Amino acid sequence: xxxxxxxxxxxxxxxxxxxxxxxxxxxxxxxxxxxxxxxxxxxxxxxxxxxxxxxxxxxxxxxxxxxxxxxxxxxxxxxxxxxxxxxxxxxxxxxxxxxxxxxxxxxxxxxxxxxxxxxxxxxxxxxxxxxxxxxxxxxxxxxxxxxxxxxxxxxxxxxxxxxxxxxxxxxxxxxxxxxxxxxxxx
Numbered sequence: 001x002x003x004x005x006x007x008x009x010x011x012x013x014x015x016x017x018x019x020x021x022x023x024x025x026x027x028x029x030x031x032x033x034x035x036x037x038x039x040x041x042x043x044x045x046x047x048x049x050x051x052x053x054x055x056x057x058x059x060x061x062x063x064x065x066x067x068x069x070x071x072x073x074x075x076x077x078x079x080x081x082x083x084x085x086x087x088x089x090x091x092x093x094x095x096x097x098x099x100x101x102x103x104x105x106x107x108x109x110x111x112x113x114x115x116x117x118x119x120x121x122x123x124x125x126x127x128x129x130x131x132x133x134x135x136x137x138x139x140x141x142x143x144x145x146x147x148x149x150x151x152x153x154x155x156x157x158x159x160x161x162x163x164x165x166x167x168x169x170x171x172x173x174x175x176x177x178x179x180x181x182x183x184x185x186x
Contacts, residue, residue: 006180012054015179016062022046023066027076037076041158043067047091048166051098052117053179059095067091082133090129097121102182110174110182114167122159126151 007015026042036042047066051059067087070076077083101117130147152159174181 007054012058015054016050016058019046019050019062020066020069023062024070024073027070028074031076038154039157040161041155043070043087043091044094044158044162045166045169047095048098048118048121048162049169051095051121052102052114052166052170053173054099055103056096056099059099060092061095063091063093063095064088085136086129086133089132090125093125093128094121097124108183110171111167113182114170115163118163118166122162126155 023043023046026045027037030036030040030042043066047059047063050062054062067077067084071079071084077087098117098121101120102113105113105116107113107116130151134147170179173179
């Protein structure tokens with residue numbers, strides 16, 4: 001039997017569907033703990049993972065659909081609010097940029113590729129999310145201080161969690177041979 005080195009589009013679609021389902025389930029689980037949802041940003045984890053595993057197109061779809069599905073099924077975040085629209089934009093950028101970076105960055109070291117892709121996506125998502133709030137959703141009342149506080153200071157536990165958990169999950173899936181490894185072992 002021939003071993004494949006790439007995932008098929010069907011496998012990528014299935015993984016994207018699982019990640020979108022996790023966008024609904026993870027926040028539900030964490031919102032049972034006061035402020036855990038805001039602190040740890042659980043919806044970000046499956047979107048980042050989807051972009052890393054499946055590519056930019058699938059990450060983008062997961063980032064767009066995940067918050068909408070969560071809102072429709074659980075009212076978290078509430079439908080029609082600036083919070084939902086800001087999350088859609090931020091998460092779409094996360095999925096898009098992680099996928100693009102994994103396609104473009106090839107250091108020869110899987111862990112380096114993961115962290116370069118994650119950090120770039122997390123910065124880009126936060127910048128675009130802040131710009132969307134400043135220009136569209138809170139025009140005139142959204143300051144640099146509010147952005148820095150919302151996206152970095154109060155989000156620090158989530159940032160740290162994402163930087164630890166997402167690579168661990170990615171590498172565990174590779175080690176279990178559920179997804180192909182980025183680089184062949186010598």
